[in-house]
Amino acid sequence: MEKFKTFSIGLFLPSLEEKLRFKVRPNASSGLWLMFLLPTCLIISAFKYWVVLTNTYKLLLIFSIGLIFCSISIIRALAREEYVNVHELWFFFPISLLFYTFLNSGILFSIYSGVFCTLLYCQAYIVLLRTFPKSFTLGEAGLTAQAFIILLYTTLPHFYYSIEEPIVKTGQSSTVIIQMELFGILILGAFAVNFNLRHYTFYFSMVFIFLTTFLIPLHIFLKRSPLLWVLNLLTKDIATMKVVLYWLICSCLAALVILRHRKMAGKATSAERKIFHILAIAVYVPGLMYECNLLYLGSGILLGIFFLLEMLRNLTIPPLGNLLQESFTALKDEKDAGILAVTPIYLLTGFTLPLWIHPSPCDLTDSAFFNFLPLMSGILSVGVGDTAASVFGSKYGKHFYPGRYSIKFYDVLETYAL
Structure with a gap:
């Protein structure tokens, strides 16, 4: 019965929404397959283009494996109309071990990686569905949560690798600029909602966050002015x-x-x-x-x-x-x-x-x-x-x-x- 419910979860959405206190987008299928789209694409791309992979992309290879296992746990929990239990995320340990063994990551960074692709991903999934009612299907929320978690996770590796080896390629520089822009906007959104920013306070906060999370960090990452770099590219x-x-x-x-x-x-x-x-x-x-x-x-x-x-x-x-x-x-x-x-x-x-x-x-x-x-x-x-x-x-x-x-x-x- 549980197996049947897993693949026909859309039939139980009213009860699921009431028990877990969220609302999915109406008149749409559950779209659970979307939860496997992004990690699967990243894994395939990693193996197909292994020669040109950056260190950060190699981290995302194992990170994507963790996302897939965690997505399976989320679907099983939804089929039971429950939250994911912590003990179901036991694969956090082997995923962390993969980071430590195959990529020579330190113990702390391996644990950090395992936590992001399991515990934090599950939490981000529920937060998205509750914060934005009727905006996502179950699968769309999973895909969005994965993109959000990947954005946060890769910030630290980019900072670390840019110190060891300065970023000189145009594509890598563009990736860092996009990442820091989105990171700053996420912080601005959190400030605007939690501190009820309106009118001039919103724009003052935007300028401050632009300086502290975008302009100054990018000077460190790129070893040059990001604004002048973009202008030169244009x-x-x-x-x-x-x-x-x-x-x-x-x-x-x-x-x-x-x-x-x-x-x-x-x-x-x-x-x-x-x-x-x-x-x-x-x-x-x-x-x-x-x-x-x-x-x-x-x-x-x-x-x-x-x-x-x-x-x-x-x-x-x-x-x-x-x-x-x-x-x-x-x-x-x-x-x-x-x-x-x-x-x-x-x-x-x-x-x-x-x-x-x-x-x-x-x-x-x-x-x-x-x-x-x-x-x-x-x-x-x-x-x-x-x-x-x-x-x-x-x-x-x-x-x-x-x-x-x-x-x-x-x-x-x-x-x-x-």
Whole structure:
């Protein structure tokens, strides 16, 4: 019976929500398979590109194994409609031993790694579901918690390895900049919620956290000014500046679309929202071909900007809070049932995840030609496939194939488009 409940956990969600005091996104499946997506991709990438792995990525290989075992424990506990018991996380010890044995990590760091991928991951999972009701399915919460834990975990190794060996590669520098930006925004969010920061206090805190968690640490990591480094990357040659100008034009078009729908009565349809998918394709394809490192850096910075805008919207901080809320109301879809606007974040993540998890996505010519098809997978699935499915499915999506597990017509269109 327990085995059956594990794989049909969506049928027991009302009872599960009541007992564990959280709310998942309505009208969606549990999506438990997502809890294995990120660690599995990291493990496969590590073995496939072992020659170019950094020390931090090698740590993530074993870390991902711990996440998989912990995810299994979480699913088993959810099937029993209980929390994960501490004694179920016994694999904390062998995972720590793997860090100590195969990567020659010290005892304290091995324990630190084992704690992060087990105990802290389980805690982050429950906190996410309770803090953001109706924003995630069970699987989406697991994937988000894993990304959050990986971000926190890799901060210390990056600091340690940058002291031993200065960071000189563009890709590694971009990774550290993205990581510290997201880390600072997480701290800002915690301060804003716990200390009820509003108006000027929010912006003063933002400047202070920017200096203490982003600018100063990055001077230590990179041994140079991060702002000047980014500026140099943006203006390194005429071709790069043309690409940046082209991206700015695409961004302005997206802003105009948002303003247009904000002024219109009623909500945008699914097909109308796909204009953002088309604009994203227009940004990513030339970026992968000609400015791979800049696309990698820009996508990570944009993710942090999305988080910052979500804080401004949810806390109604002037002058953008009300404007963002009106735009959100006009463009939200069924995935935005909770307090978070997850649709733009999911769109960005879907396009960029292949680029983020690849150990070395950009070659010496700043292009992704050698890994073009794998890095295009997000664009093909989310950009091309999902757009075709939505546009045609909005008209023909009422047709089902016979059988217990019916397939919608637009699913076939998505497969055909890919």
